[in-house]
Amino acid sequence: MKLSHLLSAITVEEVIGNEEVEITSLECDSRKISLGSLFVAVRGVNVDGHRFIPIVTVGGVAAIVCEELPERLESTVTYVKVSDSAVALGFLASQWYGNPSRQLQLVGVTGTNGKTTTATLIYEMARLEGYKAGLLSTVVNYIDTEAVHADQTTPDPLTLNRLLRQMVDAGCEYAAMEVSSHAAHQHRIAGLHFAGGVFTNLTRDHLDYHKTVDAYLAAKKSFFDNLPATAFALTNADDKAGEVMLQNTDARRHTYSLRTRADFTGKIVESRLDGTLLALNGHEVEVLFTGRFNAYNLTAVYGAALLLGWNPDRVLVDMSRLVPVAGRFQPFHSTDGVTAIVDYAHTPDALVNVLSTIRDIVGGRGQIITVVGAGGNRDKGKRPIMAREAALRSDRLILTSDNPRDEEPDAIIADMREGLDARALAATLCIADRREAIRTAVSLAKEGDVVLVAGKGHEDYQEIRGVKHHFDDREVVQEALSQL
Numbered sequence: 384m385k386l387s388h389l390l391s392a393i394t395v396e397e398v399i400g401n402e403e404v405e406i407t408s409l410e411c412d413s414r415k416i417s418l419g420s421l422f423v424a425v426r427g428v429n430v431d432g433h434r435f436i437p438i439v440t441v442g443g444v445a446a447i448v449c450e451e452l453p454e455r456l457e458s459t460v461t462y463v464k465v466s467d468s469a470v471a472l473g474f475l476a477s478q479w480y481g482n483p484s485r486q487l488q489l490v491g492v493t494g495t496n497g498k499t500t501t502a503t504l505i506y507e508m509a510r511l512e513g514y515k516a517g518l519l520s521t522v523v524n525y526i527d528t529e530a531v532h533a534d535q536t537t538p539d540p541l542t543l544n545r546l547l548r549q550m551v552d553a554g555c556e557y558a559a560m561e562v563s564s565h566a567a568h569q570h571r572i573a574g575l576h577f578a579g580g581v582f583t584n585l586t587r588d589h590l591d592y593h594k595t596v597d598a599y600l601a602a603k604k605s606f607f608d609n610l611p612a613t614a615f616a617l618t619n620a621d622d623k624a625g626e627v628m629l630q631n632t633d634a635r636r637h638t639y640s641l642r643t644r645a646d647f648t649g650k651i652v653e654s655r656l657d658g659t660l661l662a663l664n665g666h667e668v669e670v671l672f673t674g675r676f677n678a679y680n681l682t683a684v685y686g687a688a689l690l691l692g693w694n695p696d697r698v699l700v701d702m703s704r705l706v707p708v709a710g711r712f713q714p715f716h717s718t719d720g721v722t723a724i725v726d727y728a729h730t731p732d733a734l735v736n737v738l739s740t741i742r743d744i745v746g747g748r749g750q751i752i753t754v755v756g757a758g759g760n761r762d763k764g765k766r767p768i769m770a771r772e773a774a775l776r777s778d779r780l781i782l783t784s785d786n787p788r789d790e791e792p793d794a795i796i797a798d799m800r801e802g803l804d805a806r807a808l809a810a811t812l813c814i815a816d817r818r819e820a821i822r823t824a825v826s827l828a829k830e831g832d833v834v835l836v837a838g839k840g841h842e843d844y845q846e847i848r849g850v851k852h853h854f855d856d857r858e859v860v861q862e863a864l865s866q867l
């Protein structure tokens with residue numbers, strides 16, 4: 384592809400050199416370039432990509448996109464100056480892959496919790512409606528029915544557009560994707576053409592990265608600020624940040640709610656551990672999901688489905704055919720009446736939601752035993768709050784390791800313990816070995832009790848100092864239950 388064709392997709396400040404040069408590949412990582420590549424120098428979180436300009440020049444790149452021109456210019460390289468390389472990379476990646484997001488109806492889902500669930504269900508719903516569809520999510524990506532391993536919630540622009548291209552080539556008409564706050568902030572989604580955006584909720588997470596709640600909100604809001612007028616923007620009217628999200632969007636504004644008047648309303652008629660009778664815009668449907676938070680997700684999916692123009696009657700029927708996402712409120716039962724639930728709750732708010740849901744259903748008839756940890760190298764401020772919220776809503780609490788990454792497991796547990804008063808501490812055990820922690824919780828449970836194993840959900844690894852060791856809460860839980 385000619386450089387000039389790529390450049391027609393971005394706003395350039397200055398070009399020095401030949402714009403008609405042939406580009407053999409588009410890269411933002413100096414370790415991946417080859418002869419004739421276009422290298423985009425992005426200022427990252429750890430390092431400034433501009434640092435690698437001398438290396439890629441020696442490596443034979445044909446052109447370089449950057450925010451700051453190097454002092455020494457080579458006659459063999461075309462230099463393109465832009466005001467924001469990360470934004471440029473997004474648009475260039477779209478152009479490189481033939482703008483696949485314009486050939487699909489792409490729906491983005493953002494918010495602190497519920498992104499994976501909501502995006503996955505929109506994908507499932509498209510398939511139930513008879514369409515080929517794609518999915519980009521924390522758990523797994525799908526190109527029609529082909530599962531592709533997911534490294535990140537929202538991949539970098541090159542991976543993202545490559546996957547969207549594969550979806551279009553496979554005949555997909557729809558795609559759903561999660562838009563993480565990191566991705567929005569780093570412009571990983573720049574250049575994408577969305578048919579719709581959904582906001583789930585905003586509570587505390589990732590303050591290690593965004594520093595303040597306002598900055599975190601601004602990152603999520605930027606997704607809606609950039610939606611085109613042709614798109615729909617569907618927000619949660621019950622969330623404090625719901626209205627703010629749509630303040631500056633050009634998209635068509637719509638709301639969903641479980642509490643007030645909205646375009647799409649959900650009402651829990653009856654709740655059980657294995658399902659809910661839900662009324663969507665007044666129509667009753669039996670769904671295979673539990674909890675108020677899932678009623679929110681389903682109402683959002685229902686709204687998105689109607690805004691995509693699918694048949695309302697068929698959508699209602701298909702809502703009852705949707706099945707829960709791996710590791711999200713996934714129940715396991717022992718033969719003697721103990722239930723264990725594996726859930727991905729890894730924020731204070733998610734723990735509150737999941738534990739309140741369990742308490743509503745169990746009532747005073749059984750005890751709740753919670754096993755939870757917090758990830759290393761992530762938001763430290765949420766640790767004591769997670770422990771406190773879990774202790775408040777559990778009869779017994781076992782603090783353990785999540786992914787310790789580069790931190791000491793005991794130090795993370797100590798941070799969590801800071802949130803507990805003397806009474807809570809008396810009902811709390813600290814067992815850093817997660818397998819031991821789960822086994823202990825299960826062995827403490829009696830008939831009618833519920834063990835909640837929170838934080839890792841679908842993850843099948845434990846990340847310790849850069850190495851992922853196989854570990855799966857669901858396997859450990861099943862093994863422990865079978866030994867009761």
Ligand SMILES: CC(=O)N[C@H]1[C@@H](OP(=O)(O)OP(=O)(O)OC[C@H]2O[C@@H](n3ccc(=O)[nH]c3=O)[C@H](O)[C@@H]2O)O[C@H](CO)[C@@H](O)[C@@H]1O[C@H](C)C(=O)N[C@@H](C)C(=O)N[C@H](CCC(=O)O)C(=O)O
Pocket residue numbers: 411412413414425426427428429430431432435534535536537538539540563564565566569571
């Ligand atoms: C902290 C963070 O978000 N980092 C992301 C970021 O990388 P970075 O800014 O650190 O990159 P960098 O290492 O500083 O490098 C800057 C530039 O120099 C280039 N480089 C670097 C080294 C080199 O030798 N040569 C070279 O050219 C890099 O390719 C890059 O273009 O941009 C990369 C490309 O998009 C991401 O893969 C990377 O995600 C890292 C791996 C990560 O762990 N991110 C997590 C926090 C994350 O994004 N999580 C969210 C989900 C959160 C949630 O669950 O809600 C997600 O979307 O997955």
Ligand SMILES: Nc1ncnc2c1ncn2[C@@H]1O[C@H](COP(=O)(O)OP(=O)(O)OP(=O)(O)O)[C@@H](O)[C@H]1O
Pocket residue numbers: 494495496497498499500501521536561583584676677679680710711712726727728729732733734736737840
């Ligand atoms: N709408 C919701 N509101 C609050 N909590 C929710 C909601 N949906 C799910 N949860 C809780 O949050 C956990 C994570 O759900 P999900 O994976 O769908 O969210 P996510 O936004 O994709 O998370 P991540 O950012 O880590 O990928 C669930 O296991 C559940 O405990």
Ligand SMILES: N[C@H](CCC[C@H](N)C(=O)O)C(=O)O
Pocket residue numbers: 521536729757758759761785786838839842
């Ligand atoms: N994808 C999110 C959630 C991780 C969940 C938890 N298991 C952890 O490792 O902290 C993150 O990377 O922050």
Ligand SMILES: [Mg+2]
Pocket residue numbers: 498499520521522536561
């Ligand atoms: Mg997710």
